Amino acid sequence: xxxxxxxxxxRRGSARAVTVLSAIGRFLVIAITTYLGLLAVTFFIGRVxxxxxVLAVLGDRAPANVVERTRREMGLDLPLIEQFYIYVxxxxxxxxxxxxxxxxxxxxDIRRAFPATIELATLGTLIGSVIGVPLGVLAAVRRxxxxxxxxxxxxxxxxxxxxxxxxxxxxxxxxAKLQWVAFPARLDVVYEYTFTPxxxxxxxxxxxxxxxxxxxxxxxxxxxxxSLLGYFSLAYISRMTRSFMLNELSQEYIVAARxxxxxxxxxxxxxxxxxxxVPMVTVIALSYAGxxxxxxLTETVFSWPGIGLYITNSLQNADMNxxxxxxxxxxxxxxxxxxxxxxxxxxxxxxxxxx
Amino acid sequence: MMLEKFALRSRAxxxxxxxxxxxxxxxxAVTPADTLVEGFAIDDIISMDPGEAFELSTAEVTGxxxxxxxxxxxxxxxxxxxxxxxxxTVSDDGLTYTFKLKPGLKFASGNPIxxxxxxxxxxxxxxxxxxxxxxxxxxxxxxxxxxxKAKAVDDTTFQFTVDKAYAPSFVLNCLSATVxxxxxxxxxxxxxxxxxxxxxxxxxxxxxxxWLKTGYAGSGQFKLREWRAxxxxxxxxxxxxxxxxxxxxxxxxxxxxxxxxxxxxxEAGDIDVARNLEPNDLDAIAKNADLTxxxxxxxxxxxxxxxxxxxxxAKPEVRQAFKYLVDYDALSTTxxxxxxxxxxSFLPKGDLGAIDENPFKFxxxxxxxxxxxxxxxxxxxxxxxxxxxxxxxxxxxxxxxTLGQAGIxxxxxxxxxxxxxxxxxxxxxxxxxxxxxxxxxxxxxNAQTFASNPDNSDEGKTKTLAWRNAWDIPDLTKQTEAALLxxxxxxxxxMYKDLQKTILDTSPFVVIHQQLEVAGLRxxxxxxxxxxxxxxxxxxxxxxx
Numbered sequence: 089x090x091x092x093x094x095x096x097x098x099r100r101g102s103a104r105a106v107t108v109l110s111a112i113g114r115f116l117v118i119a120i121t122t123y124l125g126l127l128a129v130t131f132f133i134g135r136v137x138x139x140x141x142v143l144a145v146l147g148d149r150a151p152a153n154v155v156e157r158t159r160r161e162m163g164l165d166l167p168l169i170e171q172f173y174i175y176v177x178x179x180x181x182x183x184x185x186x187x188x189x190x191x192x193x194x195x196x197d198i199r200r201a202f203p204a205t206i207e208l209a210t211l212g213t214l215i216g217s218v219i220g221v222p223l224g225v226l227a228a229v230r231r232x233x234x235x236x237x238x239x240x241x242x243x244x245x246x247x248x249x250x251x252x253x254x255x256x257x258x259x260x261x262x263x264a265k266l267q268w269v270a271f272p273a274r275l276d277v278v279y280e281y282t283f284t285p286x287x288x289x290x291x292x293x294x295x296x297x298x299x300x301x302x303x304x305x306x307x308x309x310x311x312x313x314x315s316l317l318g319y320f321s322l323a324y325i326s327r328m329t330r331s332f333m334l335n336e337l338s339q340e341y342i343v344a345a346r347x348x349x350x351x352x353x354x355x356x357x358x359x360x361x362x363x364x365x366v367p368m369v370t371v372i373a374l375s376y377a378g379x380x381x382x383x384x385l386t387e388t389v390f391s392w393p394g395i396g397l398y399i400t401n402s403l404q405n406a407d408m409n410x411x412x413x414x415x416x417x418x419x420x421x422x423x424x425x426x427x428x429x430x431x432x433x434x435x436x437x438x439x440x441x442x443x
Numbered sequence: 444m445m446l447e448k449f450a451l452r453s454r455a456x457x458x459x460x461x462x463x464x465x466x467x468x469x470x471x472a473v474t475p476a477d478t479l480v481e482g483f484a485i486d487d488i489i490s491m492d493p494g495e496a497f498e499l500s501t502a503e504v505t506g507x508x509x510x511x512x513x514x515x516x517x518x519x520x521x522x523x524x525x526x527x528x529x530x531x532t533v534s535d536d537g538l539t540y541t542f543k544l545k546p547g548l549k550f551a552s553g554n555p556i557x558x559x560x561x562x563x564x565x566x567x568x569x570x571x572x573x574x575x576x577x578x579x580x581x582x583x584x585x586x587x588x589x590x591x592k593a594k595a596v597d598d599t600t601f602q603f604t605v606d607k608a609y610a611p612s613f614v615l616n617c618l619s620a621t622v623x624x625x626x627x628x629x630x631x632x633x634x635x636x637x638x639x640x641x642x643x644x645x646x647x648x649x650x651x652x653x654w655l656k657t658g659y660a661g662s663g664q665f666k667l668r669e670w671r672a673x674x675x676x677x678x679x680x681x682x683x684x685x686x687x688x689x690x691x692x693x694x695x696x697x698x699x700x701x702x703x704x705x706x707x708x709x710e711a712g713d714i715d716v717a718r719n720l721e722p723n724d725l726d727a728i729a730k731n732a733d734l735t736x737x738x739x740x741x742x743x744x745x746x747x748x749x750x751x752x753x754x755x756x757a758k759p760e761v762r763q764a765f766k767y768l769v770d771y772d773a774l775s776t777t778x779x780x781x782x783x784x785x786x787x788s789f790l791p792k793g794d795l796g797a798i799d800e801n802p803f804k805f806x807x808x809x810x811x812x813x814x815x816x817x818x819x820x821x822x823x824x825x826x827x828x829x830x831x832x833x834x835x836x837x838x839x840x841x842x843x844x845t846l847g848q849a850g851i852x853x854x855x856x857x858x859x860x861x862x863x864x865x866x867x868x869x870x871x872x873x874x875x876x877x878x879x880x881x882x883x884x885x886x887x888x889n890a891q892t893f894a895s896n897p898d899n900s901d902e903g904k905t906k907t908l909a910w911r912n913a914w915d916i917p918d919l920t921k922q923t924e925a926a927l928l929x930x931x932x933x934x935x936x937x938m939y940k941d942l943q944k945t946i947l948d949t950s951p952f953v954v955i956h957q958q959l960e961v962a963g964l965r966x967x968x969x970x971x972x973x974x975x976x977x978x979x980x981x982x983x984x985x986x987x988x
Contacts, residue, residue: 140865145489148864149497149882150574152906157572157643190672191489191656256703264707271713272704277480277695280675391699393674401486401673406861 119423123416127179130415131172134408144406145188175412184413189405194413197398202417203288204274205387205394208314209379211291215318216325217372221361223322224329228337229356239326246323251316255389258312270308272391279305313390317383321375328371332364339363366437373429380425381418473712477692479968479985481716482699482708486673492655493624494568497575499880499977502621504676504696506978509624509661510685512542512561512601513615515884520975521795521932523615527556527625527662527685528601531615537608537930540615544599549683550627551659551666558595563628565593565603567650575622578883582606582614586645609927610935612795616885621978626651627660634658664689664983673698678982689983690970709734709963715987716971717963721833722780728963736963739973740784742791743880743958744889745834747827747842749951751913753873755825760817762951766803767810769953770845778837779956786957788943789893793975794886795932796939802947810849822850827874828867830860835876838955842876868906870913878958879908884976886939887927893952894942895920912951919945 134141142159150158163171178185184194227239262268270276274290275283283302285293291310294303336342337360345355384396391397395414402410474480487498493505514526525531528542548556568576570586583606584592592604605614617623634654640647651660659667664686665678676696680689697714699705705717706724710731720728720736728734749756749765756762771785779785790797814820829839836857843853853874858866867875881888896909896916903910909919922942929935946952960973960980970984 137862138865139859139861140868143861143865143868146574147487147489147497148868149880151577152904154572154574154576160643187672188489189486192672259704259707264711267711271708271711272699273697277478277697277713278475280695391704398673404859405486406859 115427122423123419124176126416126419127176127412128172130408130412131175132168134412135168135171137406139406141406141408144408179412179416184416185409187402187410187413188407189402189410194410197410198395198413198417200288201393201395201398204392205380205383205396207289207291208310208317208383208386208392208394209376211310211314212317212379212383213321213372213376215315216321216375219318220322220325221329221368224326225333225356225361227326227330228333231334236330239330243323243327246320250385251320252385252389254319255313255316255386258316259389262312269312270305272309272389274306274309274393275302276305276309313386313392317379317386321372321379324375325368325371329364329368332367333360336360336364366433369432369436370429373425373432377422377425380421474715475693476987479691479694479716479982479987480714481694481696481718482705482714483696483716483718484700485676485696485698486700488670488672488676490656491659491667491670492573492652493621493626493661494564494571494576494650495573495652495656496621497573497882500696502976502978503980504667504670504678505621505624505661506663506980507665507694507982508659508663508667508678508681509621509626510556510663511619511623511625513619515616515619515974515976515979517974517979520793520884521612521936523619527561533611537611538605540603540605540611541596542601542603544601545685546599548662548685550630550662551681551683552627552630553683554627554629556625556627556662557598558601559598560628561601561625562590562593562595563631564624564626565589567626567631567652568622569593570646571650571652573652575620575882578617578620578622581617582609607928608930610929610932612932612935613885613887613927616795617883620883624661626655627662630660631655664981665694668693687983690986691982694982694985706963709965712965715965715968720782720961720963722778722782725781725961725963733966734963735966736781736961737971737973738781738959738961739975740792741880741958741960742793742884742976743878744786744789744791744954745783745838745876745878745956745958746789746952746954747874747876748908748912748953749874750870750872751915751951752870753825755817755819755823756873756951758817758819759949760813761819762949764810764813764817764849765846766947766953767806767813768845768849768851769803769842769955770805771801771803771955772805774838774841774955778834778841782834782959782961783956784959785955787947787954789889789946789952789954790886790939790943791881791889791957794881794884794889794939796886796936796943798940798943800947805845807845807848814849814851820850822852824852824854825873826854826856827876828856828858828863828872829876830863831857832860839876867911870901870911875911880977886936887923890923890926890939890942893950894946895923908952909950914951 141162141164142155146155146158159165163174182195187194187197190197223239227236230236259272263271279302283299287293290306291303294306342355342360345359383394384400386392387394387396388400395418399411399414402414483500485500488501489498490496491501491504493509496505511526512528513523516522516524527544527548529545531540531542533540544556544558550556565579566589569580569584569589594602596602631651634651635648636653638644638647638649657670664681664684666681668677668679670676675698678694680692682688699708702719702721702724705719706728708714709717709728725736729736749762751757775785785801786792786799787801787803788798792799814822827839829835839855843855846853866872879889879892892907893909896907896914897905897920899910899913899915909916919942926935926938929938962973964971967988969986969988974980
């Protein structure tokens with residue numbers, strides 16, 4: 089390699105490094121402004137709602153002197169902008185204040201609640217993709233057939249029926265009538281105080297500790313809400329798979345493969361699906377992120393102590409610190425998952441690999 | 444069907460054949476034989492420190508886990524009986540109360556209970572000065588003088604000195620409140636955190652408040668094992684308890700908010716007791732052969748109140764007309780069925796001197812006559828702030844309809860509980876519908892809020908319910924104060940009867956009903972009973988068959 093060529097290569101390398109750096113920089117700027125905006129909006133909404141924050145802390149029966157003192161302790165007598173400054177300063181240090189409802193630091197609460205949500209959403213997405221992808225493929229291959237119609241109806245119901253209604257229906261049928269699944273909670277009372285979770289993912293914890301009875305119990309509790317969430321992501325995933333597959337199946341390379349005499353099965357699963365898989369990753373990742381933030385109703389119906397229930401409870405109790413903290417965590421996760429799916433996209437799709 | 448298919452399929456996919464046994468014959472869920480499991484909305488709990496706790500569900504837990512000098516006498520709730528105290532005397536001048544403790548008492552920790560623990564408990568409650576502290580400090584006690592006003596004379600003698608010759612029944616009733624619970628001073632002192640004194644808080648430590656929020660230092664029939672906010676409270680039998688030991692080893696309160704969810708869990712046997720049932724679920728449970736229900740009147744009254752800043756509502760005839768425009772009978776057979784008893788005076792049944800006369804009946808003609816006398820024969824328009832949820836919404840709708848019959852157009856402004864309350868506390872409402880639970884089991888608690896208003900200006904320091912409705916009543920305020928100083932219990936009771944009658948007749952409060960606390964239970968429970976107050980829902984006598 090000549091010196092000139094070396095130079096070119098080096099320049100290209102440094103140019104690439106610059107692009108990566110500027111991409112990261114741009115991302116950071118966007119992320120930071122988004123966070124600040126999120127902080128400001130939630131903070132000011134929390135302050136303009138017609139609810140006295142002291143009332144949220146002390147209840148209706150506290151005497152006037154205690155109310156006044158607490159107002160000072162909470163810094164509510166300071167100008168709004170100063171309160172915001174104090175809040176942002178705390179938030180940047182990872183201190184989102186104390187939850188009124190649980191009296192714990194908000195971050196401690198979130199660390200407890202979030203694994204419950206992740207466990208539920210992961211299982212839900214797993215169910216949704218394991219069933220949804222094959223269904224979508226089937227619908228695309230047999231386009232217009234009975235199976236296509238059935239998949240369409242399943243999708244339509246999934247889109248249009250409110251989840252809390254299906255949840256209650258599921259509880260009445262599978263829990264109250266048939267007793268197939270356990271009652272709304274994460275574990276039975278018997279296990280609640282004999283089992284010490286480590287990671288907060290109960291299925292995983294139970295399996296790691298070899299407590300199979302706990303595993304079975306946790307499974308009986310999670311299966312119904314997870315199936316419901318799974319059903320909703322299935323509706324979306326199967327629809328999208330179908331359209332991606334239809335798109336791939338009409339490509340020329342499929343015709344070429346058929347001409348080469350490849351089996352239909354190989355064409356569908358190994359070639360068409362493999363190409364459709366690239367955009368599918370984004371779809372599944374988005375649906376996963378959607379389940380993480382959108383399982384509020386499911387968590388309420390199933391008394392699932394996750395982040396959705398935490399934020400709902402906090403909202404009902406005007407516990408603004410908790411609401412803010414929860415919102416920011418969910419926002420971060422949403423951004424992170426988007427970024428991750430973007431990365432995966434690049435890895436999976438050879439065309440996006442830079443020459 | 445579709446859902447079922449998916450549930451089946453996903454289960455098969457995830458769990459494999461080993462778990463398919465589940466689908467064949469489900470075992471009926473049963474709670475452990477030595478454990479009582481209650482479904483209960485416990486999301487109001489913010490602290491387990493008896494010096495701070497002022498919430499209704501906390502009262503039940505502290506009632507079971509802490510002891511007091513004296514406790515409400517369940518057979519006659521106008522009196523108290525000794526709990527830790529064996530006996531007590533009141534000095535002739537009515538200022539000094541001397542309590543003698545029972546011998547050989549122990550905390551759950553094994554530490555002996557001495558008068559010094561009692562004194563420390565009073566000291567920390569007063570110095571912390573949290574919401575319920577006024578129940579003790581209203582006797583002229585402050586952080587500066589508490590050491591001499593509430594002191595241990597010797598190991599088993601505790602002396603409490605008040606600033607005026609109050610009615611002894613009033614003082615003793617106040618000492619039966621949660622805030623006067625006796626904490627294990629030795630244990631608490633191991634957990635105090637240092638505090639930098641400030642203008643608002645003069646002391647150099649937190650008297651164990653941070654630790655006791657979730658910790659436990661009591662001597663009750665049960666000990667608190669764990670409180671997980673919004674999840675559960677777990678209590679275990681205290682083998683050091685001085686009285687009869689609890690029959691069950693463990694009691695778990697599981698946070699469940701929804702009436703329908705509680706009913707489902709009760710029917711399925713996952714909980715033994717459901718505590719927050721609405722009338723339709725209560726009905727269904729009463730009809731179920733495996734289940735039964737119980738109820739007890741509580742010291743909480745529901746009322747609507749008319750803001751006297753509204754010129755129409757300030758007219759005496761209008762105030763009275765409203766009392767004829769509530770269809771009490773219809774309410775009691777529908778929306779309040781099983782969960783409320785019509786009760787029109789401000790003292791709940793069970794209080795000293797409470798009257799249970801309900802003179803007002805739904806009477807549109809009478810109300811129209813009164814409105815005409817007030818010059819409002821054609822009615823008027825007015826708003827009511829209503830917290831969403833039952834029974835308030837149902838009550839408000841019924842009242843809207845009955846007011847309409849007399850030409851009063853009521854606009855309902857629905858809102859979240861804290862939102863309507865914020866507005867009410869700022870006196871910005873026309874009409875408010877809400878509830879009031881007494882702070883401690885003494886007639887003064889409600890009298891002070893319904894029948895006294897020392898300063899009706901916007902800056903008034905004592906923001907009683909009368910103040911919130913801008914009802915200026917200097918004479919009634921004096922009467923309420925006088926009743927506090929009446930030593931003779933019978934005479935004191937009469938004074939409250941007079942107050943109630945005046946309030947019934949002239950006040951801007953239309954008291955509608957007294958809350959019935961209800962519970963649905965499985966039939967295999969024995970000895971489950973709800974008490975007359977939230978801190979006397981004892982579970983020690985509960986057993987299972």
